[in-house]
Amino acid sequence: MPLMRPRMATARLTPSRRPHPVTAAGAKPAAASTMGGTLRALSLLAVLAAAILATGCSTAQIEQLKHSRTGIASGERVVILARQHHSTHEAELDFVECVGNALSRGANGLEIASHSDFVNGLYPWFEPAIAPLNPEELPALLARPGVAERLAETGVRYVVWMDGMTERVDGGGSLSCAAGPGGAGCFGLAWWETDARYEAAVWDLKHVDQAGLISADVTGRSVIPAVIVPLPFISRPQANACRGLAQQLQEFLVVEDQLTR
Amino acid sequence: MVRRRVDASPGGVVNLSSHPDVRNTGVPRVLSGRGLWLAAAVALLAGCASAARVEVASQFPTPLVEPLPVRAAVYYEDALRQFAHSETIPQHSQWEFELGQASLSLFRPLFGALFQQVETLERAPQPGEIPHVDLIIAPRLERFEFDIPRHRDSRFAEVWMQYRLFVYAPDGTPIAEWPVTGYGKSAASGTLPRAALHDAAVRAMREAGATISVRFASQPDVRNWLQENRHAPHAAQNGDG
The missing domain is CATH 3.30.160.150 (Lipoprotein like domain)
Incomplete structure (x- = not known):
């Protein structure tokens, strides 16, 4: 039974996303010089405004569920492992690395153990087909000859199982470009929506239990409007999910007194 | 899946040292003009053919x-x-x-x-x-x-x-x-x-x-x-x- 009510931290990213300074700065003079007409300049501004509004429709939802007290002592480490037993998906290696890097930075930076050293040192017990799928299997694993000793050597206290993926969920519009002797240009509007959805299950090897769950769901809409010059407004939900998840994980593991009854 | 053993052709290594068009400069004359295009085409085809x-x-x-x-x-x-x-x-x-x-x-x-x-x-x-x-x-x-x-x-x-x-x-x-x-x-x-x-x-x-x-x-x-x-x-x- 969870000792704590789910703590939800929902962040809505309203039009805070700024257009890329280089493309935005370069676009207006290009449009003005090429089109020359007031009407076209206005239409360009309208498209720009629509694009900025559209890119503002980016949402991030981070949820945390804490089962037991956490805290981390000097010399204790964290390892992040990607769940690989699903046939359709697995958390991307660069995402796992991103979270690891983010966790190790800052004032509360944690010591992150190398994923490959950990899995190789404990081979075969953390291979996808053999690894424990739930914390109830931990005691049996730790009872196996040599496993508890090897885990102690690694200094790892928390295993973070990362599950999820980033995928494009929707898209539309059309954008066409043409080139001729007089010049080249594009016209149209293309957009797509990307969803980065991840869940991190934190296992405490010291207390042989699941300490909690943190999930991140970030949706971002990317837009490329084009009137002569295409202006890409690309949202990066995976990077946002990485940042959000790492921040929550750091708080989750470092701050000891988060339990409320 | 279909299994098939394929004998890959050797990797397209040509010894030009004895070629008459290779002068003392070491630059093969065959690799100029039309020859260059021919060599590029052959290399491309060889690349497509090899596994x-x-x-x-x-x-x-x-x-x-x-x-x-x-x-x-x-x-x-x-x-x-x-x-x-x-x-x-x-x-x-x-x-x-x-x-x-x-x-x-x-x-x-x-x-x-x-x-x-x-x-x-x-x-x-x-x-x-x-x-x-x-x-x-x-x-x-x-x-x-x-x-x-x-x-x-x-x-x-x-x-x-x-x-x-x-x-x-x-x-x-x-x-x-x-x-x-x-x-x-x-x-x-x-x-x-x-x-x-x-x-x-x-x-x-x-x-x-x-x-x-x-x-x-x-x-x-x-x-x-x-x-x-x-x-x-x-x-x-x-x-x-």
Whole structure:
């Protein structure tokens, strides 16, 4: 039974996303010089405004569920492992690395153990087909000859199982470009929506239990409007999910007194 | 999957040193003007015709298992040592895999950890030739399949393989025959996902190795033999997984 009510931290990213300074700065003079007409300049501004509004429709939802007290002592480490037993998906290696890097930075930076050293040192017990799928299997694993000793050597206290993926969920519009002797240009509007959805299950090897769950769901809409010059407004939900998840994980593991009854 | 052995043409190396058009400057005159275009076209065609080669090379970790109280001898047959697989994906690409050395890299530390004593045999033993061991093991790689992402929605290169372990008594009596499968997938990018296939093959081999190291002693025929010969493993040892 969870000792704590789910703590939800929902962040809505309203039009805070700024257009890329280089493309935005370069676009207006290009449009003005090429089109020359007031009407076209206005239409360009309208498209720009629509694009900025559209890119503002980016949402991030981070949820945390804490089962037991956490805290981390000097010399204790964290390892992040990607769940690989699903046939359709697995958390991307660069995402796992991103979270690891983010966790190790800052004032509360944690010591992150190398994923490959950990899995190789404990081979075969953390291979996808053999690894424990739930914390109830931990005691049996730790009872196996040599496993508890090897885990102690690694200094790892928390295993973070990362599950999820980033995928494009929707898209539309059309954008066409043409080139001729007089010049080249594009016209149209293309957009797509990307969803980065991840869940991190934190296992405490010291207390042989699941300490909690943190999930991140970030949706971002990317837009490329084009009137002569295409202006890409690309949202990066995976990077946002990485940042959000790492921040929550750091708080989750470092701050000891988060339990409320 | 269709299996086909393809003899790859040699890698397009041309010795120009004796060519009359090669002057003392060392610059072949054939590589100018139209010749340059011809050479480029030939190189392009040669590139299209040759297979993408994946030589699986990896160091596999030693399993963390308690060794069975058994003296074993392992014979790696030539078919395993030199295992290669060639396959053409219709209208897409042609692939060649080499897994012989990787299989040896997988099995040597694995059997070294799984048994109390292990020796490697250089040739197939005759019945009764090595009476000082309890078991003789001969692994074979009998199936290998792979796939690459060919559709917009598919993201993974995949490898599936099946080893078969033949277990004999020193007098040649068969004790067990155990097919062990391994599967691996890896996120791929590009049209020739060589690195992803390599990664997927290593993962598949690791999975097969993990299965052997955890479940060898619990195979019914092996378990019966261990019990009959009083080699039964201790509690919580490998074999109960």
